[in-house]
Amino acid sequence: MTKIQRISTAQLFALLYISRMVINVTYNRYSTDTTNLKYAVFTGISGFLLTLLMLIPIHLVVRAGNGRNILDSTYSISKTFSVVIAIIYAFYFFYAILHTVSFFDTMVSYVFNPNLSVIILSAIGIIATIYGACKGVQTLARASALFCVMIGIALLILICTLIPKANFLNLEPLSTDNLPTIAKMTLSALGKNACVPSMVMLIPLTNGKTKTLSVLWAFAVYASMSILTVFMVTVLGEYLYTQTFPVYTLTAVASLGVTRRLDGIFMGVWLVGMFVRVSLLLRLFSMCTEKFSGEKKAKLSIILCGGIIFIISALLSHNNTLSKNLFHPYLLLSLTLLTAVVLPLIVTVLINRKVRQTLSNSAKA
Amino acid sequence: MKKLLSLVMMTVLLLSGCKGKELNQKMIVLGMGIDFSDDNYLVTAVYINTESADGQEKYQTKFGRGKTITQAVNNIATQNGLEVMYSHMSFILFGKTVCQHGLNDTLQFFSGYYQCRPSADILVCNNSAKDILTDKKITPEQINRIAQSYTVTGVNRTLPFYRFYADILNPSVSACTSLITQKNDDINSQGVAVFHDDTFAYSLNDEETLGLLLVSENPSSEVIPITESHKSFSLSDKKTSFSVWWENNTLYCDVTINATVSFYEYAENPQLLEKSVEKTLQKLVQNTLKKSLQHGDDIFYLTKKLRQTNKQVYYSINDWQSVLQNTVFTVHCHVSVR
Numbered sequence: 001m002t003k004i005q006r007i008s009t010a011q012l013f014a015l016l017y018i019s020r021m022v023i024n025v026t027y028n029r030y031s032t033d034t035t036n037l038k039y040a041v042f043t044g045i046s047g048f049l050l051t052l053l054m055l056i057p058i059h060l061v062v063r064a065g066n067g068r069n070i071l072d073s074t075y076s077i078s079k080t081f082s083v084v085i086a087i088i089y090a091f092y093f094f095y096a097i098l099h100t101v102s103f104f105d106t107m108v109s110y111v112f113n114p115n116l117s118v119i120i121l122s123a124i125g126i127i128a129t130i131y132g133a134c135k136g137v138q139t140l141a142r143a144s145a146l147f148c149v150m151i152g153i154a155l156l157i158l159i160c161t162l163i164p165k166a167n168f169l170n171l172e173p174l175s176t177d178n179l180p181t182i183a184k185m186t187l188s189a190l191g192k193n194a195c196v197p198s199m200v201m202l203i204p205l206t207n208g209k210t211k212t213l214s215v216l217w218a219f220a221v222y223a224s225m226s227i228l229t230v231f232m233v234t235v236l237g238e239y240l241y242t243q244t245f246p247v248y249t250l251t252a253v254a255s256l257g258v259t260r261r262l263d264g265i266f267m268g269v270w271l272v273g274m275f276v277r278v279s280l281l282l283r284l285f286s287m288c289t290e291k292f293s294g295e296k297k298a299k300l301s302i303i304l305c306g307g308i309i310f311i312i313s314a315l316l317s318h319n320n321t322l323s324k325n326l327f328h329p330y331l332l333l334s335l336t337l338l339t340a341v342v343l344p345l346i347v348t349v350l351i352n353r354k355v356r357q358t359l360s361n362s363a364k365a
Numbered sequence: 366m367k368k369l370l371s372l373v374m375m376t377v378l379l380l381s382g383c384k385g386k387e388l389n390q391k392m393i394v395l396g397m398g399i400d401f402s403d404d405n406y407l408v409t410a411v412y413i414n415t416e417s418a419d420g421q422e423k424y425q426t427k428f429g430r431g432k433t434i435t436q437a438v439n440n441i442a443t444q445n446g447l448e449v450m451y452s453h454m455s456f457i458l459f460g461k462t463v464c465q466h467g468l469n470d471t472l473q474f475f476s477g478y479y480q481c482r483p484s485a486d487i488l489v490c491n492n493s494a495k496d497i498l499t500d501k502k503i504t505p506e507q508i509n510r511i512a513q514s515y516t517v518t519g520v521n522r523t524l525p526f527y528r529f530y531a532d533i534l535n536p537s538v539s540a541c542t543s544l545i546t547q548k549n550d551d552i553n554s555q556g557v558a559v560f561h562d563d564t565f566a567y568s569l570n571d572e573e574t575l576g577l578l579l580v581s582e583n584p585s586s587e588v589i590p591i592t593e594s595h596k597s598f599s600l601s602d603k604k605t606s607f608s609v610w611w612e613n614n615t616l617y618c619d620v621t622i623n624a625t626v627s628f629y630e631y632a633e634n635p636q637l638l639e640k641s642v643e644k645t646l647q648k649l650v651q652n653t654l655k656k657s658l659q660h661g662d663d664i665f666y667l668t669k670k671l672r673q674t675n676k677q678v679y680y681s682i683n684d685w686q687s688v689l690q691n692t693v694f695t696v697h698c699h700v701s702v703r
Binding site for chain 2: 110169171175236253
């Protein structure tokens, strides 16, 4: 029997915070309309509130399953249903990894030296994440706790150096005309919440008050995102709209006395975040495949998944149209809502019905 | 497994390098000058002379000419086989000709080129950038010093690339940055150059630049002479507030400056000079506002303030030049003597 690796709430927070922030900081012209970033504070508020709603089904399904993850809970309903759920979640995690690695490839092509080989860098990255995923959730969580402190310090330094450069005249008030834009941006932000479906698998492995943690996580993520975008708009002004990766530009601009050229630090922190996110998603993918292929094959599936992701992302890096269609914000949102809201709600209803049936049968007996 | 990983890590850390290039095989560009003549861009790059053993000739220059700015920059790279590095470039100097031609193409290039830093200072000269950068007596440090000195001297205002380009891109704001001039093998700051869209329009002299700085920046140890006496002063705890509103199809603007004054020369009764100081400050700001608005330029970000207070009106205006030319403004100064 495998020993269950348990993590603390602080470690889970670090793991999820890094995984979400790494996507926030890779805002780019291809996936987000950067001209609307000036309304990001409002997006942050609405995104936070809707994410809180998204978290309810996750906690309901964990509670209904007596602290078991969704795959184990469905096993008690039906073995076939459990396999179907495992396949859906495995597919979702695979899709989220592909989305992240494609982000990585785009960033490397535009921000790093364009003469560098994206394929070699991507291959090195995937090998490192396969290694991380094989080490397990507990190891990743411990590393994340350490990285989270680094990211926190880096963010603090960045904000301190940007305060004197901010011109708040670059901000614009909100009008009713902007509401559709804000709604669109909020939905796009919710689609990137791959961390919420991850919680279905991670909360059962966590010791402590996970409800408070998830609220705190959502607040920290959207608050950090809003602060960063406010600085993007106030510091860069209209220059923001010409930049492919505005957060990277912001770090290149930041300076205070001898503290300057923070883009190097940003790159390091971002690579660490990428490593954590992809490793975690790969691990979750293997946890799903374990349900229908067994423990030994599940470990092999990490390597196989890594290999397939590498090939597809390399192909996608040459095809912008396909990449844009494949990672359309509404497709991302649909899949995230399916795995974070719809499936957990269905499973909760089925488990509760089964419990009621068992109780009534035992009462009759 | 651990031994193998350690070996891989050591190989990565110990056997890595800068693609095998030594320092003397690199062209570390410190500054760049752009001119435009005969329908061609002329780029002058000042770089560190890494081959000079005695340090006599610390800098060298290379030129590149091309139909497009990219071609001109690329021609520099192909001249001597050195690997060009622009990541240490601290300033871009635009010559008179390119400023008259228009900066859009050039700014687009620097904005998109991965090696160029958005924090590089932008300066404009009233002659050829090539002449300044090839003058052996003028060093890149001198140009950097002028760029950085605006908070001290109060007679220039250098914007970093990202702020300058942001102002060029904004339809209601006019970009402005330091203007330098070459005189007897030396360079001097000569106020500020103001742009209409992306082309040079006119310049502000030292006094007018000070008027601009008094509103939009925080000069730290400037020397401001009082108009009616032989005393000079500097400001501290300066707070500038704007009120901008739209009424009867006219833009109204009210600027208020509050500050503490310190006199450089001994004054027996400094409180008596308060009114003269206020009058001096008012005049300085009024002159600059008047000149820029007469040209239809917003160098004080008045229109951005309007965008915050009346967004609907801001986005309905198409002809900013005539709106700004008809702007009604008032300036108030309140100072207290330290």
